[in-house]
Every structure is written in structure tokens, then in C-alpha cells.
Amino acid sequence: MPTVRVTVMLKPGVLDAPGQAILAGLRALGYPVEGARVGKVVELAVPEALRARVDEMCERFLANPLIETWTVEEPEAVR
């Protein structure tokens, strides 16, 4: 069964409080990182027939289209 990887990130400009917290934590540990943004990744085992509808699943369920964007990666690219 092919696996697709969906990565959901906040749109630019949307408040990314988790990213800010991670940045603060890394700096507290002594890593002078310049920026951090956090997102979600969902790996789905989708039957071939469903492949074409992954985008629709993101739109309807996996992401909040008001504040998030998503990318779907091809099976080959995953592992």
C-alpha cells in the first residue's frame, strides 16, 4: 500500500505560538537558532484508488484551510 506524507504548516503571518516556544527552548539550551516554525505531519496508507483524493482529505479534515497550507509528498519521496 503506498504511503503518502501530508505536511501541514501554518500560513505565513499566522501566529505560531508553538514555534516561538521551541525557539525560546532551543536558545535557553544554548543553540542560537534564528527561527522555528512548527507543523504537523500525517503519514497515510492510502489505497491506490484514493490517491487522487488526498488533497480533498486535507481540505476537509487534515488541515484547517483558513490558517494552514499543506503539501502532499509522493510515495517514492517517503523513506
Next chain:
Amino acid sequence: MPTVRVTVMLKPGVLDAPGQAILAGLRALGYPVEGARVGKVVELAVPEALRARVDEMCERFLANPLIETWTVEEPEAVR
């Protein structure tokens, strides 16, 4: 500034309750997906000098090695 992308996933065998919930949700919407696993992605803007220490950051902070694994993707691969 190069951007690295860290992907943190639960180790196999650790109960992925959010993944299970996503699976149930997608099926309820009529998508017969076979499996779902959820993880986090963190995009970091790291100065060149820090590049070699990203793995250490994951180990110490971005992931909990007890239950999570991580992969670090090269700058070129991101966007």
C-alpha cells in the same frame, strides 16, 4: 540562512492515539484509508555553524528519545 526540517514521529509500537483518531475520522468521512500516523515537523533556521548540532537538539529537546524518532532533512530538500 539554511532551513532544516526535523520530522518527529512516534516509535513503532508506541500507541499513536492521535493517528488512530485521524484514521477513524477519515473513515467516517468515507475515505477508506488503511493507516495513519501523526508526527510533528519543525522547520529551523539554523546558522551554518550550528548545522552539525541539529541531531543533538533533537535528542535533547525536539524529540523525546524514549518514544520518538526523528529525521533531519537537508536544506536543499526543503522547498
Next chain:
Amino acid sequence: MTWGVVVFPGANCDRDCVHVLRAVLGADVAEVWHADRSLDGIDALVLPGGFSYGDYLRSGAVAATAAVMPAVRAFAASGGPVLGICNGFQILTEARLLPGVLMRNRSLRFQCHPVWVRVESTATPFTAGLRLGDVLEMPIAHGEGAYLAPPETLDALEAAGRVVFRYCDARGRVVASANPNGSAAAIAGVANAAGTVVGLMPHPERASEALLGSADGRRLFESAAAWLAARRPATSGAAR
């Protein structure tokens, strides 16, 4: 004796703990700011509940990097009693002062309601004054409280008597329906090897006055106070 209550940004039970220690127990309490680097004069330490730094990465992960944490580590290493409540427990596991992790509740939801726990070890300052098998009623209020550790760690904890509290029903029976969050072996609280550092998910400070439904939680604080009094002369508080 003087209790220290660490104030992490985003903690929200720090004031509750201070109230119980100061107004209910009549103890001296010092608020310890997350950026402080010293715990001089503190005899027992509480890491309170809440959402330190927003708990946006993993609960407690950012707090474990706070400036005060080296002092907390040193305090623990020197045998000072430390109690981590809820987020405080999560911080202690993230700081690796306690083993294991706290995962999302099985329900995937935040849960707030009273639970019962059974005392499984009296070899800690916080339970020395209790009896094995005592059943305590205290509320939980967490979204990530499912205790998990690798099987070998769990075995070692059990063997060493480091499981301090287990979820149970009102009569002390450890049954599946009494485990609110899916914790392994119904573990609600554990201790470090020395027994001096204890973390638990239920909130003893919310169950320290009968008016709030239960005063069982107060016994943890009273136990620690008595333990300290027995350990050292009354004029303690000496710098470590």
C-alpha cells in the same frame, strides 16, 4: 521549614500550592522564579501544575530547559524532597529526574474530575506519613497524563517499589474502569531511586480542604513536613 514553589511562566497552580502550604498548613513559602539560579534556604520544593511556556512542544519540555533547573537538579541530588504535580510531573520526566513520559490521555481529551489513588509506597517524604493501601481522593485535570515507560523500566520501578500511587476505585481496587487516562499499570505517580523526588498527575493541592470535597491531598504535604522535621533539627533551613 520553608517550602519553595517554582513559578514557571504559564504555570497556573502555583498560587494554589502557595495558598495550601501557607494558609492551610501554616508553613513558610518562597516563590522561586523560573530564572532564579539558587534554592538557598528551601527545604522542600514543589513544581506546580499548569501549562508552562504554553506546553506547545511536549508538556514540560520547555520548562525543563529553564534557568532554575540546574538548581532543581542539585537540590534533588542532595536529597531535598521535590514534588511535581501534573505539569510539574511532566517537567520532572522531561528533565529526566523521573523516568517515563506522560502521553495524551487515551480519550484524547482534557479530563477534569475526581479520581482515587492507592498509596503503593511509603518510602518517600510525601507518603512516609501514610499507610500502604491508603486510598486518596483528588482531582485530575490534564490532557496528557497517560504514564508510559519501556517495559524494562516499568519492571524496574515495580521491583524497586518506586510506583508511589496507582489509580483505583473508591474502595482501593485497581480496576481498568478506574484508570482515567490509560496509564501503564495504572500508575498515577512515581519516585526517583532515592524516593525523594515524586511526581504525580492528580492535584493534592486541590484536595487539601474539606470544603473543596476532599482533604486527602493535604496528607502529602503534611507527610513531607514531618519527614523533614524528623530528618534534621528544628532549626533547619541551612544552605545546602
Next chain:
Amino acid sequence: MSAVRAAGAATRAGLSARDAAEVYARLGREPNAVEARMLAVMWSEHCGYKHSKTALRRLPGRSPRVVSGPGENAGVVAIGGGWALAFKMESHNHPSAVDPYNGAATGIGGIIRDILAMGARPVALLDSLRFGPLDEPRPRRLAAGVVAGIAGYGNAIGVPTVGGELRIDPCYRDIPLVNVACLGLVRADRVVTAAASGPGNVVLYVGARTGRDGIGGAAFASAELDETQAAADRASVQMGDPFAGKLLIEATLQALEAGGVVAMQDMGAAGLTCAASEMASRGGVGMTLDLDRVPLREPAMRPEEILLSESQERMLLVVAPAAAATVAAIYRRWGLTAEVVGTVTADRRLRVLAGGRVIADLPPDVLADAPAYDPPSEPPADLHERWRPPVLPEVDPTDVLLRLLAHPDVAGKRAVYQQYDHSVGIRTVVRPGDDAAVLRVLEAPPLGVALVADGNARWCAADPRRGGALVVLEAAANLACVGAEPVAVTDCLNFGSPERPAVYWTFVETIEGIAEACRALDAPVVGGNVSFYNEAEGGRAIAPTPVVGLAGVVPDVARTVPAGFQRAGDLIAVVGDGEASLGASLYAQVVAGRARGRPADPAPARAVAAIACVRDAVRQGVLASAHDCADGGLAVALAEACMAGGHGAAVTLPAGPTTLFGEGPGRFVVSISPPQYGVFEALARARGVPFCALGRVEGDRLRLTPPGARAAAVEVPVDALRAAWTSLEV
């Protein structure tokens, strides 16, 4: 000629032709583009209360306890011991319809900051929710998201959600209602105002940075959005950060302790524009703002974006110059930004600078005081038709009782309130699930405050005046059950478009009803919120849904009683003889599919006497339990008292066709230990409050026997009641 020109920038910014002409008349000139934007937002219904402010004046706002009434960010009422409570309710319906999680979360954040702005520590939240049927996907998704959003923000910020309500009706299918209330505590002599004063004082911006949040919503005409970014890339949704919200609470309370804070307001709808203009207008002063000094989250923000951003977790302070550095340092210590962005001036102008240029220069009053409309009003054509008593089929009472208990409006709400942290703060003495929440005032023991939120659109749709009064009386009855006397009312009035005469008439009638009951209770309305235009695309409006929040004082928190029966052998009585009607009742809706008919006459004076009687009996320790009769009438109240206490009851019903399921004000089911019965009898007699012995607490079944009959009409195990009642899932 000039009027036509005026319509240019103003109408482009979204002002109606009528408002554009009004702007021209007040300014004596055409506003520039930035000014027009500011005016359009401030004169929106949401900020300007154009269709409601005249009618709202009918609500009684005074009482000797009131420290600060409507007009400030929240009402403040003295509760004794030198302490006061700040209380306010607000709607977040439209944002929650678009993004349930973030809409509800920011609703919680916003109402908390209104309370904080009074100088009070927020200590409790209530939520009043309305959704379409939960077996349909969209309402279900909305409900789950809203509850998660309230939990996500409220739990993290550490303010307990101690009560609320949840009702389901198809009319909320497209437009859910999310009304949230917050209560805070403040020393009565330390209440903070939102009126700027003292020319020369500095204006301090504190909290989170300003981003483009909320822009693209009400604030911006969409055509002008996309100069810097594609519209699709831009979020119009506001995102809350409870972590920053928590820091803001602690830092603000510390800053107030430090002294030098003259006035304060949160930046909510219309952001900086609203805070600055309202603070200046209230204080009769002017203000200069320099946008170059506003802390930004994003590069290249345009001046009007900065002025209108609805980024969360921000406040505007007026501070004495000598204190500014100290106050700013406190916020920075908590990890928040604090920047001086302006000064108070004597000249009653709001002057906005960007890049060293004045880009807006308006009298604050013009911004803050939107025109008041007096729209046409007309009763709905079918009003009297609606009042015809319903024709109800014969049904088995046991069956109906179980169906009523399973109805989402009645069913237990544990699935909801268990997701809320209701015990943080160690004040919650009576938790959700009882008639009203009770919190101890830790600062002044044994004092407590009780809280409840209530609404009933069924009654209001049938008869808005009666419905408005009945809702308030029911809330007061809930308070009486825990021994609390109402001292402050807040309300959220959720309606369709006020531009429809029947909606506007209903709105005004509802207000009259609320006002009448508040007068009878001697409880002032200290604040609230109006939400109009709750209509779906096709123009179907929600049922008129006023929601009221009541806060009451409990002199001794140890003296409250539970709703459930406590001991076998206790005597059960019904107190109060207010009219009970099957018209517009839940019973009518369940058995006939539609709630026809007219709700009971509120007769407030009589209801208030029964309410006072029960309250005093609770306070004197005479009662073992007290529970008011609400949806589903006496039958449901008895069933709830059985379930809550884990006891059965044997009851002989009083005479009358509507006694079992009829709904009306001022009726209670109480239980009394036999030795106390005489004491209660004397207390009720002395007050002329009728009561009637019904039976006793016994066994594990609820048995209801009609008057004169031998056989029970209803006989159900309490476990069966509970099985029906614990059906709700969210």
C-alpha cells in the same frame, strides 16, 4: 456635491451611504482613506451598537452595590468585605461558525481581558452554547471544535470554567451560538477605569505583538486586501495564545500593584483604533499614537493594518510618565512587549502618526459614538396564532419522561464540562452539574459568589417579553438553590437582522421582559453584548436567544445544599405556585414535534417571593436539597434530584393538568429532614409562599402517583432514568 464626494472614501471603506453622510456632517469634511476605515469599523454593528443602544437603555443598571456599570469594559459590583466582582458576557458566534476552535478560544481570551481591564483577577468562566442537531456532521464538528477551543484556552490560562449550558435546535444548524462569561474579583477601591485622563500621561502598549490577525474579516473590504499577499494566503481568523494571555494577567495585576496606571482597556474588536478612541472619548481627552512604535510580528504592515489588527493578548494602558519605566519592566519580566506608543493630549483629537506624518486626525467621540438607529418595529403577523394552546396527543408519561431526560437540552452535560478544568484556582466549592456554581472568595472568607448562565429560545420565540422575564427568573431560581442572592446580571442578546421589523420588535420585547424580571429581583444589568445578523445565507434567522448570566452572593460558602436527594426518609415538597404552562414547553416539543402555545405568565413578584424563600431556607440550613423546576417541569426536576442524590422517591402529585410537565417560574423541589419540616413550614408561611408536601425519599425508583389514585402513573428505576439522561456526547 460634497455629500457625493463624502460617499467616496467612506463607502469604499464599507460605510453605508447614510453613515457616510453622517460622518461628513460630524467632521465637516470627507475622511481620508485611513480615517474612513477606522470609522467603518467603529461604526459597525459589532462595535457601534447602532441598532441596539437605544433599546438597551431600558435595562435597569443601578443598585447600591454597583461600583461601575455599563460603559466600562465590565460591570463591577460590591460583594462585601471590601471586595467586588467584575462580570461580563460576550458572544463569539460568527468567528466560531467560521473556525470553531479558534473562534471559541479567542472568545474566552477576549472576555477574560475585559475582566482584567477592570483590574480584577479573572476567577471563573461560563459558556452558553447552541448548535444544530448533534447527529448531523456540521453541528457535530462545530460543537466538538467549540468545546475543544474553550477547553484549550480556558484550561491553559488557568481560569476554571465552572458552568454554562448547551442547547440543541435546528435553527442553530448554520449559526452556532458561543456566548462566554467571565467573573473576576477586585478590591472595591482598586477598580480600574477605561477613561483616559491626564494630558501628558503616556500611552503604553503591552502584551503580544501586532500581526495581521482579523484583517480581512469585518475590518477590510476584500477588494483592497491583496496588495502585499494573495488573499488566499492571508488568514482572517484570529488565533489565541493562552500562554501569552496568562502572562498578561499576571503582569497586569503586578503592574496595577506597582501604581501609576491611570486607565486600561484590552484591544479586542477594531484593536488599537477601538481602545484608543474609546479611552480618549470616555475621558474627554485626546491621544496621539505613533504607529512606528507599535511592536509588530510581521514586516511591512500598513498603517491601517496596524490600526485595525485584531491580534489577541494585547492591552492599552495610560500611565503616569514617572511610572512608565517600572510598569514596562514588569511586562518585560513576564516576557511580554511593552512600548510607549503615544501620549494623552488635552485637545480631544485622536492623532495617528506613521512615518512621521499625521495620517488620521479625528475627534475620538466621532469614532466612539456611532449613530443610533431607530429601526421600524412590528410584531410578527402570526403572534396570536402562536399563542393558541397546543393540541397534545395522549402519551405514556413514563415514556415521555425518559424522552425528556434524553433530550440534549436536559441530558447531563458531563461530556462537556469534564473537558474543562473547573477546579483550578481552588475556589470551586460547587462544581458544574449542580444548579449553579459556587466559588469561595479566598480573600474574604466565608464569602462566596454563585454563577449561572441560562437561556431559553423556545419561550422567547413564542412570547419574547414573557420569555425574557422567565429566563432571568430561572437563573435566579438556580442561584437560590445554592443560597445565593443575585447581585449582577449580564446578558448576550442573540438575534437575526434588526433591519427586519419583526426581529427588532422581538428584540425590544425581550429586553422589556428581562428588565421587568431584573427590577423585581432588584438585580442590575451591569453589562452585556448584542449579536445581530445571526442568519444563514438563505436568510433564515435563529430563534431569538437571549442568554443571561447571573452572579450572586453567598454569605457563607459552607452553607449551600446540593440539588440531589440526600437521605432516605427525608420529606419532599414543591415550593412556589407560579403558573405552569405546557405552551412552548419542552414537553410540547417532544410529544408534538413543535413547541406551540404561550409560555407561563412570569408574574415576577410571586416568583421572586418563592425564590427568596428557598434561598433563605438554604442559608439557614433548613433544607437537605433544593432544585428548581425548569425544562420538563416538576417531573424532570424530581428525576434529576433522584439521579443526583442516588435515591428514589415516592411522590403523590398535586392536582392540575400541567403540574407534571408544565414549565413556569419560581417552583422548586426541595427535600427536608423530618425534624426540620416544621421550621421550613413556618418560614414559608411567614412569607406567604405556598408549598405542598409531595412524599418522601425512598428506595431506588421514582414513583409518581396522580392525586387520589392508588396506582403510580410513573414508576422507573433511578438507573433507568440515568441511562436515558447520560446520552449526550460531544
